[in-house]
Amino acid sequence: MSYVDEVYERVVKQNPGEAEFHQAVKEVLDSLRLVIDANEEKYRKMALLERLVEPERVISFRIPWVDDNGQVQVNKGYRVQFNSAIGPYKGGLRLHPSVNQGILKFLGFEQVFKNSLTGLPIGGGKGGSNFDPKGKSDREVMAFCQSFMTELYKYIGADQDVPAGDIGVGAREIGYMYGQYKRLTGLYEGVLTGKGLTYGGSLARTQATGYGLVYIVDEMLKHNGNELAGKTVVVSGSGNVAIYATEKAQQLGARVVALSDSNGYIYDKDGIKLDIVKDIKEVRRGRIKEYVDAVPTAVYTEGKGIWSIPCDIALPCATQNELNLDDAKALKANGCFAVAEGANMPSTREATDFFQENGMMFMPGKAANAGGVATSALEMSQNSLRLSWSFEEVDEKLHGIMVGIYAKAADAAERYGVKGNYVAGANIAGFEKVVEAMMAQGVV
Structure with missing residues (x-):
């Protein structure tokens, strides 16, 4: 059995019932066979694939909050910190009834390669809750977001893990979460992206x-x-x-x-x-x-x-x-x-x-769809520099990043003899950078 097949079997066995995660891992590993087979001995000795498909950390917690009727509600919250080889964890927070650990692992795994492709120094992560903001009042959303951040804040930071928005998390939710983070830590830092323009957000992030x-x-x-x-x-x-x-x-x-x-x-x-x-x-x-x-x-x-x-x-x-x-x-x-x-x-x-x-x-x-996280990373840069770039400046940088991603995917596909296969190209280009960083940093 090939190294790829061994690792995929291990993923299915150790992560039962997580169909989306299995699907994402299989799609990526299958398209990486060309690279992995050529370096199998080296990768196997370093257990590189085993480390690549296992999150560095999965945090799970309860989120108690009080609705408008005075009833206490309890939701589940998660943060999957998948890989930090090339930078702090970066990836959205999703609020939707379908959210579970398996879906967040699939999203976090994909995020590792997506973030690598941007060329920016960001690792991969994802998080969220099965809370549904639809039909909730602003006060209920605020109560949930404050409770969510009361637990999450212990595990994030501008140089550790920088969440963003995703499905169900827009400017309102990010604002409530950021306010609570600031209240709990006393820090005014770029710990969340997708913030409002008055408190560290970036123009062009919405688009x-x-x-x-x-x-x-x-x-x-x-x-x-x-x-x-x-x-x-x-x-x-x-x-x-x-x-x-x-x-x-x-x-x-x-x-x-x-x-x-x-x-x-x-x-x-x-x-x-x-x-x-x-x-x-x-x-x-x-x-x-x-x-x-x-x-x-x-x-x-x-x-x-x-x-x-x-x-x-x-x-x-x-x-x-x-x-x-x-x-x-x-x-x-x-x-x-x-x-x-x-x-x-x-x-x-x-x-x-x-x-x-x-x-x-x-x-x-x-x-x-890497443009969102790329601009989130540009927001992080602006926060670190205490600067605010114009819409045109951010849009120009975004355009350059997307042109660069196309070039990386097309080049990797051609180098490995599958010209025009952008699935393989994107996976290979993202993989190469992450793997090089992982190998350089030893067994961690």
């Missing part, structure tokens, strides 16, 4: 993941003799990533015709009116179906099926495993030739294999 996704798609198309202008694009989701991917795609001349949420999707053949979507989602916190009230020519469809809409480019920006093999086949049949992931692992393994086997350009999430 960063969506913008970065489109920047790397644009770069991928250019290097394959194509361009974004004039193309029809379908985007799943209607949160932060989807909204700003839509905005940047429109700015670069593409026509985005569909968005979705967990209830259903809208199709607007004339192109999404983003001002209406922003009002629904960012101002009123409503549902995407409300779009048709303002745009009667648009169509709302309940349930799944967004990938049945004909398009040139598909950008899944909602959640993990939202795009399956049947969806991939439908996209191909309807003329789609490029897919890039704005969410973390939104395509199933069968779907990603189909894209690659059928000559479709495919950019995986660890490369395509």
Whole structure:
């Protein structure tokens, strides 16, 4: 049995019931076989893969808080500090009922490679809770966030672990958490990113993941003799990533015709009116179906099926495993030739294999959605320097980072004889940097 297969079997055996984590590890290790087989003796002696797939630390805790009726509620909280070989742990906090240890381990593992690809000195981590902020009052959200941080603050710091936002954690939640951290420690430091602009946040952070996704798609198309202008694009989701991917795609001349949420999707053949979507989602916190009230020519469809809409480019920006093999086949049949992931692992393994086997350009999430964490790291830099850069400065740095990520993924794929395979390229490029740091630091 190969070293890769041994380690994967070990992961499944030692982490039962954590399907998303198993999926992420298998996808990465399979695409790294070329590198690992060439260095098997050295890596095996150092138990390098065993250390790579095991988090350095998993913190689990209870979060008691009081709701508006005076009832005490209890949620579970986690922080998975996966790998700090190239810098302090960095990765979002997710508040959603689906959050569990396995999902956070998958996200933390992916984050290690994603952060490595940015070229910035940040390690990988992820955290969150099964608390659902939807339908909660501001006071309830504050009570939860303060209780959450009362435990988490012991394990984080500007040079130790710098969490950010993720699903369910926006400016409001980060503000409450930062206030509690400051109250508990007496420190005014860049310990959280995604902060408000008045207290250390960075311009362009809100737009960063969506913008970065489109920047790397644009770069991928250019290097394959194509361009974004004039193309029809379908985007799943209607949160932060989807909204700003839509905005940047429109700015670069593409026509985005569909968005979705967990209830259903809208199709607007004339192109999404983003001002209406922003009002629904960012101002009123409503549902995407409300779009048709303002745009009667648009169509709302309940349930799944967004990938049945004909398009040139598909950008899944909602959640993990939202795009399956049947969806991939439908996209191909309807003329789609490029897919890039704005969410973390939104395509199933069968779907990603189909894209690659059928000559479709495919950019995986660890490369395509790295713009958010890259700009978070830029926020850390600004905090450390006690400076604030302009929107244009941050956006320019973000664009440069995404162009660099494309170049690293394309170069690594070509070096190992799999030109155009950006999954392998991104994994190899991220892996090489982390492994070099791990080897240099000894057995830790």
